[in-house]
Amino acid sequence: MTRSVVLLGGPDSGKTNYVGRVWPALDAKKGRLLAAHQPTDITFVLEVTDHLNSGNFAPRSEHADARRDFEVMVAEKGGDETSIVIPDISGELWLGAVKNSEISTDWMEELRGADGALLFVRVGSDQDVRPLDWVTSRKMLTKFGAEEDPGLPTQVMLCELIRFLEVSLADRPNGERPRVSVVVSAWDLVDPGVFAEGPQAYLEHEYPLFAGRLGDVDRLDVRVFGLSVVGGDLKTDVECRDAVQEGGLEGRGWVAAQDAAGNWVKDEDLTLPIAWVIGMKI
Ligand SMILES: Nc1nc2c(ncn2[C@@H]2O[C@H](COP(=O)(O)OP(=O)(O)OP(=O)(O)O)[C@@H](O)[C@H]2O)c(=O)[nH]1
Ligand SMILES: [Mg+2]
Numbered sequence: 001m002t003r004s005v006v007l008l009g010g011p012d013s014g015k016t017n018y019v020g021r022v023w024p025a026l027d028a029k030k031g032r033l034l035a036a037h038q039p040t041d042i043t044f045v046l047e048v049t050d051h052l053n054s055g056n057f058a059p060r061s062e063h064a065d066a067r068r069d070f071e072v073m074v075a076e077k078g079g080d081e082t083s084i085v086i087p088d089i090s091g092e093l094w095l096g097a098v099k100n101s102e103i104s105t106d107w108m109e110e111l112r113g114a115d116g117a118l119l120f121v122r123v124g125s126d127q128d129v130r131p132l133d134w135v136t137s138r139k140m141l142t143k144f145g146a147e148e149d150p151g152l153p154t155q156v157m158l159c160e161l162i163r164f165l166e167v168s169l170a171d172r173p174n175g176e177r178p179r180v181s182v183v184v185s186a187w188d189l190v191d192p193g194v195f196a197e198g199p200q201a202y203l204e205h206e207y208p209l210f211a212g213r214l215g216d217v218d219r220l221d222v223r224v225f226g227l228s229v230v231g232g233d234l235k236t237d238v239e240c241r242d243a244v245q246e247g248g249l250e251g252r253g254w255v256a257a258q259d260a261a262g263n264w265v266k267d268e269d270l271t272l273p274i275a276w277v278i279g280m281k282i
Contacts, residue, residue, distance in 0.1 A: 014185030020048025
């Protein structure tokens with residue numbers, strides 16, 4: 001059986017680096033999902049993994065690699081094998097689809113065939129477009145004839161991506177609603193207070209329109225996670241960088257998830273947002 005899990009998100013939202021980190025996590029076979037066989041062609045994934053191993057984040061996807069698929073046979077611990085396909089599509093393409101208010105038939109097909117999705121939004125991205133009040137700021141720009149278009153606000157784009165998922169994802173084989181993991185990446189950048197409040201509260205604060213939208217989606221089963229691919233910021237955290245260069249990726253990186261008591265805790269299993277989407281109980 002082949003299932004596919006689509007990664008969506010704007011430019012610079014952390015999709016590619018997650019793919020490059022989740023492969024060694026699957027291969028290490030310590031998480032909820034594990035690699036059952038060596039995939040055949042994962043050159044692009046290994047390139048990203050190499051960047052991380054050398055202590056650098058992989059660069060953003062070029063237009064030429066607008067879409068690359070990572071296909072791997074996985075198994076739940078002691079469970080059936082499933083083949084999953086994870087297409088990594090550049091954020092520019094998702095943004096373009098939203099701006100033109102239409103998604104190409106190819107992608108619609110992709111989403112229709114998907115079992116679920118991971119929607120990425122990143123802390124501290126310079127690609128984030130966040131006017132305080134975007135309606136007002138648009139009006140002001142027209143009035144003053146500003147030449148520079150601030151671009152589509154990130155939270156408007158995120159709302160549209162949710163709409164795409166609502167109209168395209170099919171119900172799960174057991175009749176349950178399709179699952180979507182909202183992944184707040186670079187969660188290592190937030191201070192302990194924000195971490196404790198959790199990524200859901202962060203979205204409510206930073207992207208209220210989007211958080212509100214998530215609150216009233218009936219068709220999808222949504223869960224929010226925080227993500228750090230190596231447990232720190234390789235650009236600014238020298239200690240983290242040294243540790244990765246010396247000791248590799250194993251044991252580095254985590255997913256922030258809410259435990260049964262409602263506390264946000266770090267879970268070392270980087271496969272968690274995918275495992276949940278394909279139906280595992282977490
Ligand atoms: N601190 C921190 N930064 C991260 C993390 N993951 C990604 N980043 C930063 O986010 C940037 C963008 O990540 P990408 O994985 O290239 O994002 P993308 O969604 O693939 O972007 P496009 O290819 O443009 O769609 C990286 O260059 C890093 O600077 C993380 O876990 N922690
Ligand atoms: Mg990318």
